[in-house]
Amino acid sequence: MPFSKPIRTAVNKFKNYFQKPRTRPVEHVRLNTDKIAKVLVIGETGSGKSTVINYLTNYFNEGDLNNLRVAIPSQYHPEPTEEFEWNERNVADNTQSQTDDCHQYIFVDRRTNKQYLFLDSPGLGDTRGSKQDSINMDKIITAVESLGALTTVIIVVNGSVCREHLVLRNVVARLQGHLPNAVMKQVIVILTNAKRHEATFDLKLLHLHGIVYPYYMQNAAFCSDPNEWDESTMEALEIDWNQSMEEIAIIVEKIDSFQATSVEEFTKVKEIRNQIKALMHTVRLQITEIQRMQDEIAMFEEALKQANEGIVTFNNYSTHRTVEKIEIVDAPYHSTLCQNCNHVCHDQCQLDETSIVGAQIFKRCQAMDSSGNCTQCRHQCPYTAHYHAKAT
Known part of the structure; x- marks a missing residue:
């Protein structure tokens, strides 16, 4: 079906954009994303996820080994050649995720005029631990929701490693709980650093329940210094490069x-799920109160038993006991509550209303410090443990 005039104009603008000399700051190209293929790209830190994005850039923008297109900076290619917004950390450190936020890379296939949006996500399983993974997963899910629709998920795995990827398994489990079944039933897996006959990774380790489409890429072009390429190295790289470009063409066709x-x-x-979490929090408070009352009753029963043994001594004995009670009551305004500490951390919070536990917006709550930890919680709970409710 032919593109409408606004889309065709945007596509032409996008094509001309890459022919201009690269300047900063980055100008954002606006395309009609309603009918665009939207693909989430996830992977562990060091799996080659950013390199896959660079290979996609070369496929769509017609790069080659003598004229590499760089969307995401890397150790041997620190300067980008394309006008994409990027936020890479220390490109020489392979132990931490180079990408700390989700970024969109929009391409137009010059052969078909079709548009593709690839959502690059933060790497998972780096040295900053499970807390950082949880923060990154929240970013990924929020970014996917902002797209409105999703075509498929690409999981990038280091094909030369045969160990079990527990982090990726947890990610897959969380995605299955947040994304439509239709998306998770057709997942593309790209195994990097390996040819089809060389890959040692077992796809069953990912515990994917749908159809898995595996593809293989030997992505050495971005993993070595071009200044050290001799003639024999160049010939070997050329073979791997052509095979990778053919593999990407098949991937695009599958998408x-x-x-x-x-x-x-x-x-x-998701919103309903978080409302249920808030309700469960209230129920937990009530259970805590009931347990305290039961403990008090047990104490008085023991005191009564002892009193009966010396009824003459305790003939006119009576006492009053004040029982502390934690109670969250309804209010006409929103407050920030902690689901761990059972109390209101910021009464009458002025942030935009959200029922999502751990939403990014809570980092800006007055109760949080610069690290995103609550100054009102006894254990300085993270913002991810907080939620909004009309309560005080």
């Missing part, structure tokens, strides 16, 4: 065969 699935309904389910 074209998928239908985009709306994530709006799952966003609503």
